[in-house]
Each structure stands twice: as structure tokens, then as C-alpha cells.
Amino acid sequence: MPSGFEGTFERRRKEWTARKHRVLGQYVKVAIAKLSRLKQPIALVDGYAGANKYGDEEIGSTRIMLEQARNAIDKYGWDVRVYACEPDPETFLQLEENLRDHIQSGLLRTFNKKHSDCVSQIQQEIQGFSTVVFLDPNAPSQMTVLDDILPWAQRPVTDILGLYFGGPAARIARGALKTEGARETAKKIFDDEWQNISSQDEAFDHFFKAIERLKKYAGLYKVREIRSTRIVYGIFGLSDNHHGYWLLSDAVARDFAIIRQHDQKDTTLNMFAHDADYSDDAREFAEIKELIRQIVEKNPTLTGEDIALEVLKQKIGVEKIFGKYLGRDFTRMRNEILGKRVRNAKTD
Ligand SMILES: C[S@@+](CC[C@H](N)C(=O)[O-])C[C@H]1O[C@@H](n2cnc3c(N)ncnc32)[C@H](O)[C@@H]1O
Numbered sequence: 001m002p003s004g005f006e007g008t009f010e011r012r013r014k015e016w017t018a019r020k021h022r023v024l025g026q027y028v029k030v031a032i033a034k035l036s037r038l039k040q041p042i043a044l045v046d047g048y049a050g051a052n053k054y055g056d057e058e059i060g061s062t063r064i065m066l067e068q069a070r071n072a073i074d075k076y077g078w079d080v081r082v083y084a085c086e087p088d089p090e091t092f093l094q095l096e097e098n099l100r101d102h103i104q105s106g107l108l109r110t111f112n113k114k115h116s117d118c119v120s121q122i123q124q125e126i127q128g129f130s131t132v133v134f135l136d137p138n139a140p141s142q143m144t145v146l147d148d149i150l151p152w153a154q155r156p157v158t159d160i161l162g163l164y165f166g167g168p169a170a171r172i173a174r175g176a177l178k179t180e181g182a183r184e185t186a187k188k189i190f191d192d193e194w195q196n197i198s199s200q201d202e203a204f205d206h207f208f209k210a211i212e213r214l215k216k217y218a219g220l221y222k223v224r225e226i227r228s229t230r231i232v233y234g235i236f237g238l239s240d241n242h243h244g245y246w247l248l249s250d251a252v253a254r255d256f257a258i259i260r261q262h263d264q265k266d267t268t269l270n271m272f273a274h275d276a277d278y279s280d281d282a283r284e285f286a287e288i289k290e291l292i293r294q295i296v297e298k299n300p301t302l303t304g305e306d307i308a309l310e311v312l313k314q315k316i317g318v319e320k321i322f323g324k325y326l327g328r329d330f331t332r333m334r335n336e337i338l339g340k341r342v343r344n345a346k347t348d
Pocket of ligand 1: 047049052061087115136138143
């Protein structure tokens with residue numbers, strides 16, 4: 001059994017991995033259900049797949065996507081396919097071995113390449129499929145806005161969920177002041193801005209500025225360790241549709257305890273885990289309904305999407321509603337509030 005620092009590190013790594021996987025699972029499950037309404041095949045892309053086995057534990061992001069895909073196929077007959085990139089040769093062999101059955105069944109396609117080098121091939125294969133992309137690098141240098149995020153962001157009906165490491169990114173920028181080698185990496189991550197980045201917060205801000213213009217809806221949650229002040233990473237999401245944004249927020253909020261700070265920017269929320277403050281009552285579903293009732297009664301002609309935007313504009317209450325949305329759509333809720341027959345509702 002590991003002891004001391006090693007033991008603590010191992011426990012933390014497991015804790016973070018478990019959390020990350022919970023957010024991914026919660027998000028992907030509902031995202032598939034939402035996207036299925038468009039009646040076209042769905043692609044799930046794991047940009048940074050890993051081996052999908054840690055020690056004896058058969059866990060991993062590709063497995064989560066496969067499980068949800070298989071469930072959707074078997075239960076509802078939807079057409080869902082999974083794609084995974086892993087450039088490290090040894091890890092790739094493990095990935096193939098660990099997920100052999102899914103590769104043989106045709107559900108999973110794997111690529112022994114960097115994510116940025118797989119994107120065009122995957123996009124050619126999936127054509128117009130609705131797509132969910134998961135970007136989970138080990139380090140900030142492995143994922144750039146230009147090569148890894150932009151090609152997906154430019155594509156319609158493509159939701160992106162990813163992780164960004166503000167602290168390590170800021171350290172790269174600081175290191176670049178000293179050595180020529182580190183400068184290239186810093187420029188790839190920050191463009192010419194690298195000299196202005198000296199803290200974790202500045203790195204997060206720079207990153208969010210770079211991605212928020214790429215899609216109509218963008219969110220970034222800075223997540224810190226429980227019982228610590230250290231922010232560990234940011235979970236970000238991009239979507240053309242309000243559902244994508246809400247599903248991400250919902251998945252994050254259901255896993256972590258409470259959103260303590262809303263930074264007033266409509267689309268950015270800073271999320272802090274704080275288990276001692278957790279109160280399920282604070283996010284009662286009735287609260288979201290009440291908020292929406294007020295909006296709908298004032299203007300009954302708003303569409304579901306308009307309502308979502310209105311809700312985002314409310315500076316209060318946002319932290320109360322995440323964690324209860326659970327993939328419901330606002331059109332349905334509007335019709336319930338107005339007493340219309342839900343079955344005839346036009347969905348958005
Ligand atoms: C954090 S791990 C992935 C964990 C996995 N997503 C999970 O949740 O189970 C990051 C993986 O990305 C791989 N990697 C490194 N650079 C990459 C790149 N440019 N494109 C794709 N994968 C990369 C690493 O070899 C490593 O296996």
C-alpha cells in the first residue's frame with residue numbers, strides 16, 4: 001500500500017479521475033439523448049483517449065463514451081459511433097487491447113496519432129453527424145486553440161467538452177521569459193500574449209477569451225480541490241445550442257457541491273467545490289420553474305432558446321438552478337406554464 005506523499009498523490013489522482021469521469025458520463029448521456037432528436041447519426045470523439053485501464057481498474061473516458069453509445073444503440077436503436085486518438089505507441093497498444101471487443105464490433109475507431117493530426121480524417125468519416133468532442137490532455141502544451149479546438153468549433157452541431165490547466169499554462173509562460181525553447185511552447189498556447197501571462201487566473205482569462213467567440217455558448221468552470229484553495233483545472237464547454245451549455249453546467253454542478261461565485265459575465269461561471277456547504281434543497285427544481293414562470297408570464301411568445309438566454313441574464317439564481325436541469329427543455333416548460341398540451345409542443 002502506498003504511503004506518505006505518494007499515497008496522498010495516488011488518492012488525489014484517483015479522486016480527480018473519478019470526478020472527471022462522472023462529469024463526462026453525466027454530460028454525454030444527456031447530450032446523446034438531446035442530439036438524437038435531430039435524427040442523424042451521432043459521433044463521440046475522445047481526443048485524448050489514454051489506455052482506458054488504470055492498474056486493475058477498467059475505467060477511462062473512451063469506455064464511458066462506449067457505454068453510453070452502446071446503451072443508446074441497444075435501448076433506442078440510435079446510430080452512435082465512437083472515435084479515439086492516442087499518439088503514444090505503448091498507450092495506444094494498451095488502448096487497443098483494452099477495448100478490443102468494441103473495435104471488432106465496429107463501434108470504436110482508434111487512431112495512433114496526435115488529436116490535431118486525426119481531426120480532418122475523423123471529420124471526413126463522420127460527415128454531417130452530430131458530434132460531442134472530449135478534450136482531456138495531460139498538459140496545456142498538448143492542446144491548442146488553433147489546432148485542437150478551432151477545427152471542431154467551426155463545425156455545426158458539435159459540442160466540445162474539455163479540460164484546461166491554468167496553473168501549468170502560466171508556469172510555461174513564466175519559463176518562457178528565461179529560455180528560448182520554452183518560448184515556442186508559450187507562443188503556441190498564448191500567441192504574442194505570453195509575456196502578459198504570469199498567474200493562473202490570467203491564463204484562464206486568456207483561454208476563455210480565445211474560446212468564447214468560437215461558439216454561441218461558452219462556459220468555463222474553475223474547479224479547485226475539496227478542502228484546498230488551489231484551483232486544479234478548468235472544465236470548459238462550447239455549444240451552438242443552449243442545451244449544450246446547460247447540460248455542461250448541470251453535469252458540473254451535480255458533481256460538485258455548490259457554485260459560490262458567479263462572475264457576472266453571463267457565460268462564465270466560476271465553480272468552486274465546497275462539500276461542507278452542500279445543500280440539495282438550494283437547487284430545488286421548483287426554483288428554475290419559478291424563475292422561468294416569471295419570464296414566460298411577462299412574454300409568452302419567447303421560444304425555448306430565448307428563455308434560456310433570459311435565464312442566463314439573471315445574475316441571481318443561476319447557482320440555484322444548475323444540478324436540476326437534467327436535460328429538460330425550455331419549450332416544454334414554457335408550454336407547461338402556459339397550460340398548453342405538451343404533446344403538441346414544437347420542440348427547439
Ligand atoms: C489525461 S490522459 C487521458 C485520460 C483519458 N481521457 C481518461 O479520462 O481516461 C491524456 C492522454 O493524452 C495523450 N496525448 C498526449 N498528447 C496528445 C495529443 N497531442 N493528442 C492526443 N492525445 C495526446 C497522452 O498520451 C495521454 O494518454
